[in-house]
Amino acid sequence: MGSAPSCDSPYSMPGTLSMDSGIQRRREMHPTFEALLHSNDPPSDSESTSIREQLATCRSHLAVLENAIQGLSGLKEESQLEELKRQRDELTARINTHRGLLSPLRALPEDILREIFILSLPSNHNFTISPTHTPIVLAHVCRRWREVVFTVWSSIHIPLPASPSLVSLVELWLTRTRSLPLSLSFSSVKPKYGPTIPHLSRWFAILQPFSHRLNGISFTLSGNGDQISNFMEKQYWQIGFNPVQQVPKVAIHIDVFDPYNRQHFANILPSLGIHQNSRLRELRLSMNFHMLTLPDCFDRAVPWRNITTLNLQTRNFHRSIPNIIRNGVLLRILFRCFNIIHLHTFAGGALRVFNNNEAIPDNITNAKLRHATLFF
Structure with a gap:
């Protein structure tokens, strides 16, 4: 998974996990995922399958981290505990980020997205340029939505x-x-x-x-x-x-x-x-x-x-x-x-x-x- 921690690092001993080398390997192995994260393009069928497989592996790895953290809680290995928590938080963030690649909204055709935006606009008054009004809110979601908003606003x-x-x-x-x-x-x-x-x-x-x-x-x-x-x-x-x-x-x-x-x-x-x-x-x-x-x-x-x-x-x-x-x-x-x-x-x-x-x-x-x- 693009820029995600490696999810195949072995769990060597209770409370000891090392994933830093795996991060770099994953970045090199899956540059496509990194590109997808910086675009609004939907993944291909093969990419979607690969993302799901790696997410499943990462969730398993996350469960191992959680168990290791629980095992060290209350002990004096503070530095090791903090490192595991850091790795858990980083892995959780990357899982959540890459889950977005599978969002159905990425694959939604532009004409359907445009119709949805039109229905969100009032027909009885004009919008002001306000951060709380619908067009501005939609335009701040992503580049693709911003481009579509300007075709209906x-x-x-x-x-x-x-x-x-x-x-x-x-x-x-x-x-x-x-x-x-x-x-x-x-x-x-x-x-x-x-x-x-x-x-x-x-x-x-x-x-x-x-x-x-x-x-x-x-x-x-x-x-x-x-x-x-x-x-x-x-x-x-x-x-x-x-x-x-x-x-x-x-x-x-x-x-x-x-x-x-x-x-x-x-x-x-x-x-x-x-x-x-x-x-x-x-x-x-x-x-x-x-x-x-x-x-x-x-x-x-x-x-x-x-x-x-x-x-x-x-x-x-x-x-x-x-x-x-x-x-x-x-x-x-x-x-x-x-x-x-x-x-x-x-x-x-x-x-x-x-x-x-x-x-x-x-x-x-x-x-x-x-x-x-x-x-x-």
Whole structure:
């Protein structure tokens, strides 16, 4: 057995065992086992048979050592007793190490291992890079598992602000996941309602080389109205990348510091670039201001015609002054959502849209709609 003590050394007399010369002989006789210990490869059938035979011999030898130790216990041969204990501990460690060569996990096909890892990942939230979370735990088991983990770990949550070490780890994750479609979410900053724009600007620049792989993104835009609209408008012109314009799954939470300015829907919503995203399939948009009318750029087929999941919400800073999405706005959107399957929204108020005199059809049919949660 590779690097294991020799298990065929004769037991010459009670309490006297010598195995050091056997260790070197075993290393020379079985270099394959030593190589296996430093890889994730399964042993061949002949190697497995040899390992089992040698493990059986070693366990017998271990029993002899245990008996010899028991025979010397209570006597004054302390040095000899300590040497036997050292040899017993070394042999036990090597037996345990080489038992791992016979583990069924070594022979588990990669596709089955990948499916097991996928089942261990949650489907309702993204992981943070934490030593207690499943992907990191699995990646630390061995090199083979680490390689497989990076073929299935496609989502990550990034708290803001991010430390330099976390930025480096995420960049490593982006590289190691190779061609895997990616989903990222960003938290709001602390203290609560702090501006997110400086942090998002840096992250969007980091993600730009991987834009073709992005499948989903979720983030919070917090700041005053002009800061938010200017930031989103400049994303494409400054770095050539605005994820909202090209990612199939988008979730945006908008928290403006002056929520009762009625110009927000006219300035902020067009700046997002949603109306330019022909790949959009899932949209989750929440804001802390009224949506009383539909911006001209939203009153088109794109992006609505391809959307299958739509979640439109308003959130209140002050419960005494509720914010709403006007019913007329919602109906105009639904009129263009030919492929919608899931709908979750809060709406109220008039059916008429103030800046549009186009008549609303008497009937709006969404033939593919399967689930709707409506609050009025």
